[in-house]
Amino acid sequence: xxxxxxxxxxxxxxxxxxxxxxxTQSGRLHSNHGVYGAAGATRAPHGPFGENPVHGxxxxxxxxxxxxxxxxxxxxxxxxxSVRLPLNEPPAPKQFVREAPAPEVIEEFVGAVPAxxxxxxxxxxxxxxxxxxxxxxxxxxxxxVNHFRAARETALSPRTAACLRALTRKAAITSPAxxxxxxxxxxxxxxxxxxxxxxxxxxxxVVQLQAALTAWLYLNPPGH
Numbered sequence: 001x002x003x004x005x006x007x008x009x010x011x012x013x014x015x016x017x018x019x020x021x022x023x024t025q026s027g028r029l030h031s032n033h034g035v036y037g038a039a040g041a042t043r044a045p046h047g048p049f050g051e052n053p054v055h056g057x058x059x060x061x062x063x064x065x066x067x068x069x070x071x072x073x074x075x076x077x078x079x080x081x082s083v084r085l086p087l088n089e090p091p092a093p094k095q096f097v098r099e100a101p102a103p104e105v106i107e108e109f110v111g112a113v114p115a116x117x118x119x120x121x122x123x124x125x126x127x128x129x130x131x132x133x134x135x136x137x138x139x140x141x142x143x144x145v146n147h148f149r150a151a152r153e154t155a156l157s158p159r160t161a162a163c164l165r166a167l168t169r170k171a172a173i174t175s176p177a178x179x180x181x182x183x184x185x186x187x188x189x190x191x192x193x194x195x196x197x198x199x200x201x202x203x204x205x206v207v208q209l210q211a212a213l214t215a216w217l218y219l220n221p222p223g224h
Contacts, residue, residue: 002084002085002086002087003024003025003026003084003085003087003088003089004024004025004082004083004084004085004129004132004133005022005023005024005025005082005083005084005085005105005109005129006022006023006058006061006080006081006082006125006126006129007020007021007022007023007061007078007080007081007109008020008021008065008076008078008079008080008081008122008125009077009078009110010065010068010069010073010074010075010076010077011036011073011074011075011076011077012071012072012073012074012075013074013075014072015072016035016036017033017034017035017036017073018033018034018035018036018040018073018077019031019032019033019064019068019073020032020040020078020106020109020110021061021064021065022105022106022109023054023057023058023060023061023129024089024105025054025089025129025133026048026053026054026089026091026092027047027048027049027053027054027056027057027092028045028046028047028048028057028089028099028105029045029046029057029060029061030042030043030045030101030102030105030106031043031064032103032106039103039107040106042101042102042103042105042106043101044098044099044100044101045099045101045102045105046060047092047097047098047099048092050191050198050199050200051199051200051201051202052188052189052200052201052202053092054133054135055135055188055189055200056188056189056191056200058126058129058130058188059186059187059188059189062122062126062170062187062188063170065080065122066170078110078113078117079117079118079120079121079125080121080122080124080125080126081113081114081117081118081125081128082125082126082128082129082132083109083112083113083114084112084132085105085108085109085112086108087104087105087108136203167185167186167187168187170186170187172184172185172186173185173186180194180195181193181194184198189201190205190206190209
């Protein structure tokens with residue numbers, strides 16, 4: 001069987017080190033650190049978790065992309081790309097288990113990267129990945145000037161427009177600190193939590209929640 005994956009490799013010239021991250025279609029995130037030209041050390045994967053494990057791991061991949069570039073990993077060794085690997089992933093476990101490192105995923109990913117790499121960027125690679133594995137993918141122009149102009153033309157409230165801008169900048173919208181019950185919203189996921197326990201909502205649940213909250217606000221206007 002084949003497994004579709006999404007990944008990239010960044011290099012830090014001053015340190016002579018490289019970092020590779022790969023998300024698989026089952027919702028596993030594999031990462032590898034090492035010096036240039038060496039196999040490096042592959043960490044145990046972050047396994048599937050929640051109702052939307054793939055979206056959650058892609059959000060984590062975005063954070064790694066930004067974090068690594070911010071710490072000096074500026075050389076693009078493998079541009080973000082979605083490829084198919086000749087791997088047979090095990091099914092997602094029914095409960096959390098710590099899986100063993102899988103260096104073969106990193107090795108197969110590096111070997112499958114096209115000789116001529118795309119320069120389309122991370123968001124286009126994510127779009128290709130979601131489309132290939134059959135998950136909803138936001139438009140390719142998400143976040144550009146025309147997209148925001150169209151959003152303004154639909155008369156978004158200032159607060160909603162500000163949230164939209166935050167999400168397209170890869171920022172997370174979170175509930176106030178020090179609350180036991182809260183939420184964390186990214187461009188890919190809506191997560192509710194109670195203490196340290198949380199759960200991602202699927203698209204249908206988010207739509208239902210949004211409708212219910214809109215109805216509540218209609219019945220309870222400011223100053224009510």
